[in-house]
Amino acid sequence: MERLLNRPRIAVVTCESTLVSVMFANNEIGTIQPIEELAHITNEYGAVFHTDAVQAVGHIPIDVNRLGISLLSASAHKFNGPKGIGFLYSRGGIANLIDGGSQEMGMRAGTENVAAIVGMAVALKKNCEEMEVNTRKIKHLEQILLDTLDVSGLDYIRNGVNQLPGNISLSFADAEGEMLLHRLDLKKICISTGSACDSVNTQISHVIRAIGVPEKYANGTIRISLGKENTEAEVRTIADSIIAILERK
Template sequence: MSRLIYIDNAATTRLDPDAFEAMKPFLLEHYSNPASVYSFAQESNQAVEEARAAIAGTLHADPGEIYFTAGGSESDNWALKGVAQLKRKKGNHIITSKIEHHAIFETCHYLERHGFEVTYLDVDEYGRIDPEALKAAIRPETILISIMFANNEIGTIQPIAEIGKIAKEHQILFHTDAVQAYGHVPISVEELGIDLLSASGHKFHGPKGVGFLYIRKGIALPSLIHGGAQEHGRRAGTLNVPGIVGMAKAAQIAAEKMEERSQKETKLRDYLIQRIQKEIPYAKLNGHEKLRLPNNVNFSFRFIEGESLLILLDQNGICASSGSACTSGSLDPSHVLLAIGLPHEIAHGSLRLTLSHENTKEEMDFIVDKLIKIVKQLREMSPLFEDFEKGA
């Protein structure tokens, strides 16, 4: 393989070198447990608290509202299960959407097996919920609204401010899975009316295995993990000091460079979209054209299958992902693509390209040039495409 083009940043991002440098002292020198009482441990403890304050600053939150976790899935589980336990006497109804990440879906299914009711809101063809449908779904026993900030597959950004306003008007807690959005778009929990927010370090050039949950002051969320008294007694387990420090550094860098990175990524994203739309027939852009993450491109190509597309791209040194769930061992297409109305046969031929500020225009051209040839090659092997051409 002569070259490698990584364009799967929604799956994970490269660790920022400055974040790595910030982590090193806490791997090799200041390796103490921050919960210990001796003075050697205070450097680790201080680093954790500085990281907490730094992350809080990026959200316009208070440091005491940031709780460190092992990542986005744990944060999502804690938010949903915690609210369910906290508000059980008030009600047992939760509202979410049909395009949530599996960390939300599977947690909701777990809660349904334990006596809770969940409404899964429809989305439009772009993947956005209707705020009026949200209002209509609210019941006296509704205790939580959990809607993702931006979709991990198609990049569509939800009307978060409107959702927050509706939740506040009805005195319902509002959680958002911001794993794909945090570090990429501006977020103010106060302005948007967010009560709980999940994020994961490796989605914004921080390390893997660390994340956080924002919990608004006054919400006495019970623990998900029991044991020691870490995180003010609300999340047991020895803190991952190097991970926390690295995540905070990456968060600071992302906040400082957000406008610059966003402009570059949006320009590359739109260039990639325009070339594909212009040069590859029967290609459909999935997600909203403008209200989407700056780095997300998702297309469905008729008459081809996503797994074959990924394999051939990989042979050309291009790391991407598919809208199809085939790579996880399932024959079913993406639940997100089905929710926006794509038929199975088209949803199976989907491709997600998620770039970063490190990508270049030359790489976008290389990707499209290879994609044109691969799509043509796969369609020539497809009896469905042959029949379509004859019919046309």
């Protein structure tokens, strides 16, 4: 299942629009949006284009000039940096947010968290330098997981299209995502049934509903996140555990 924003879906942009904000890549299903096209349409109307690139920065190449991005926001913990720190890229500058001191070029007064800023910069530099190698490894791990599930004969679909490396949203037929989450947790395998920032909600995700996942599969949706430190053995354990749980349900 997939859902990309396209020209008809952003027809609401008019000459009166001042800002268009689009998620670079979806946090639940990993779909990477056609940012260059969306930014071009936005710029045609003279509006500012912002992208929430929290999921993407440090994991896929992003050229703000080529893509036509005016504003981009990112968060360090998504690329192995410290929690509680992020950055905003601005092509043309922005008005000051907090008056008082001259920190951050006069845009935001207050003492900077230097340790977190340095940690973020080092983590981003390291991730960008290792991006190609990490992407190859993670895609290889993804394929092992999917191939193992395919061989088992389980009835499932992968959600999204043109996904971020390591973001794997799967919907299993006639299954319960919450049951899978708890059974895998007992095996010390951590997954989620949707967005990490909405983990208390046990209802079918609005994202899964929006892309039209059939009811037969929607309730059995889980999200598996793989990273550069995962191993083939771990991925095979995840797949084998899912198979064992669903074959016994």
